[in-house]
Amino acid sequence: MNPRPRRTTILLATVWLAGGSLAGLTVAMILLALATGDISPTTILAPLSGVLSVITGAILLTRLPGNRIGWLLWIGGMFIVTTRVTQGLADHGLTSNPGSIPGAIWIGWLNAWIGLPAVITLPILLPLLFPTGRAPSPRWRPVCVAAVGAIGAGAVIAAISPFPADTYPPNVVNPLEIGGSTGDAVAILGNLTDLVLFIILLLASWSLVIRYRRATGVEREQLKWFVFVGIIAVGSFVFAAANVSATTGPLATIDTVAWATGFLALSMIPIAIGIAVLRYHLYDIDRLISRSISWALVSVLVVAIFAGCVLVLQALLASVLRSNELAVAGSTLLVFSLFQPMRRRVQRIVDRRFNRSGYDADRTVSAFAERLRDEVDLEQLRVEILSTVSRTVEPRSVSLWLRE
Secondary structure (H helix, E strand, C coil): CCCCCCHHHHHHHHHHEEEEEEEEHHHHHHHHHCCCCCCCCHHHHHHHHHHHHHHHHHHHHCCCCCHHHHHHHHHHHHHHHHHHHHHHHHHHHHHCCCCCCCCHHHHHHHHHHHHHHHHHHHHHHHHHHHCCCCEEEEEEEEEEEEHHHHHHHHHHHHHHHCCCCCCCCCCCCCCCCCHHHHHHHHHHHHHHHHHHHHHHHCCCCCCCHHHHHCCCCHHHHHHHHHHHHHHHHHHHHHHHHCCCCCCCCCHHHHHHHHHHHHHHHHHHHHHHHHHHHCCCCHHHHHHHHHHHHHHHHHHHHHHHHHHHHHHHHHHCCCCCCCCCHHHHHHHHHHHHEEEHHHHHHHHHHHHHHHCCHHHHHHHHHHHHHHHCCCCHHHHHHHHHHHHHHHHHCCCCCCCCCCCC
């Protein structure tokens, strides 16, 4: 194996040193937030996605120097962790303890404009470039260029616009803020940039659909890893946003769980990308999808059956018993007895659609065992084994040696 060029070694060392330093600061701030009682999903789990992006990107660049997805993960993660670090320092130096941090106003300025690339870079560019590092076709290259241009324009506009409302005390203003009629024009331009970014985000999502329809083999499995975790994150965020008005009671708890699930899934996207690019247990995704869907369906069925049984038994036994304990106990026993048969049945149904290779393999093995249960002829046994292996594995050649 040829040693890496000196320039590559220095670059990788810089990647690990810079990324590790900022990731360490971010983890320290997460621990500080936990110590002060701030345990919101946004505070804890959102920065975690940046830390994991930086680490995964550095690993990919170490294993595959020059890999575009590795660079994209590292750069996007650096934006996220820088946003978290600057936000914590600016809040402390401008709001919690004014004057305690020299140059806090410039740290707040940095946080103001770096936030948009931190939020937008990965959600837009990853769908456009994953997993090959190139656009789905030459016709998509203008979309990639427009995405980079819009992200840069949005960052410049944020750098010369007023700080977002309620971020800092009223007397704290952006040192580079442009006011007057020019400021109004900048605000309009910012709104147009946001609209362009939203359109590009939709196009980037559509590019995934196009790429998946054209992909085969390894590339399709790589896309499954990315899309599977992405759908969980997007679905959780949409559900949480729809329930955002809930402040107390069970709905508020569900809302918190939805936000936490979304941010946790968002943090898992870099790990899924690392698995896909390095092809480590790549083909396990079909099994993972089928198991996730089956357990979700079983959970819904268990809750529905339990609630239905409790209501029915309460209605039937209301005239006999004042307590609901018997209804709850009977419903629990019924659900417990139905759980395993129901899980196996649901798993078979889901495997037919989402884990077809595993489902077909199980059927082939079962049919093979049934045919050979009473078989004693070695020649017939040889024919059956070779036939089964040829149909399932499809090797270029196959032979069997039986010791007599």
